[in-house]
Amino acid sequence: MKATVERATLLRCLGHVQSVVERRNTIPILSNVLIEADGDGLRLMATDLDLQVVETIAATVASPGATTVSAHTLFDIARKLPEGAQVELAVANEKMTVVAGRARFSLATLKRDDFPVIAETDLPTAFTLPAATLRQLIDGTRFAISTEETRYYLNGIFLHVVDGTEPKLRAVATDGHRLARIEFDRPEGAGGMPDIIVPRKCVAEIRKLLDEADGDVAVSLSASKIRFKLGTATLTSKLIDGTFPDYSRVIPTANDKLLKIDVKSLSEGVDRVAAIATTEKTRAVKIALGRDKVTLSVTSPENGTAAEEVPADYTSPEFEVGFNYRYLLDILAQVGSDQVDIHLADAAAPTLIRTGDASNALYVLMPMRV
Incomplete structure (x- = not known):
């Protein structure tokens, strides 16, 4: 594998994917980012087994290939490289060399075949939301998400559809001391969607991506997974397997x-x-x-x-x-x-x-x- 990419492009993409990676991992491959070079771009992926972020960026690919390398290390390197630098990534003999100007790094890699991937099959419910609406939905509720692990079903945002003369898509979060509820007109395609609880970490990661997003966000979900597509990034997350309490009673x-x-x-x-x-x-x-x-x-x-x-x-x-x-x-x-x-x-x-x-x-x- 050999490819050249602009430092700013690489840094922005690594900023998105590396934040998913936990600092401490008992499984070494989970500390790495998967990099695939093919055609006219690079595809980067990171996961913690519950959450997966994939992003594609433009690059000049001299020879295709794939490998995995420490996500935080590569991000720190990209962050410290000079602005405007062209970064060459090359893999040989189970090492990745990173070259930018006079700087040269040699990083350990792990095999691409060992990298876990959350299934990327289509999910049954699909609709779009304006990025501004999704931002408002998250900001209006996430501060009330519980951090108490024993009541794990409160560790996220409860997303569901309320039917009626004017059907709504409603988001709710509570920690037992406060409750936040916000709703918008139900988007086309959301009818009949299952009631879901979106985990706190997924909420935080999609909110970071929304800082740079305009236009619409494609949302697809099932009873166990949710996926967001915005721009060149795709975030897929498992959902909390639990029953949200009847919040209307409070x-x-x-x-x-x-x-x-x-x-x-x-x-x-x-x-x-x-x-x-x-x-x-x-x-x-x-x-x-x-x-x-x-x-x-x-x-x-x-x-x-x-x-x-x-x-x-x-x-x-x-x-x-x-x-x-x-x-x-x-x-x-x-x-x-x-x-x-x-x-x-x-x-x-x-x-x-x-x-x-x-x-x-x-x-x-x-x-x-x-």
């Missing part, structure tokens, strides 16, 4: 106290008073609701107290409620409007947060004792 429908407040003022106020919250126990921000104002306060046994008054539209009875300030800020960061509606019942009941009844996103936040 979405409050009878919260009768409505707080309308400016998102920026509330976010900045919460962030300021939280400056003294340095431990897990002091993450609660107390919100005292009064007529046309809220008073935010945090108490820390180590650091003291902080308080700030924020104007608001509130006419219901006065009371106090506490929230984890980080969870509240995460939600406010995704609201996407100047004003937010916060529907409350009492200091112990789940709180509903949204930007009006017609909003395509809603959030539920459990209170804390203060």
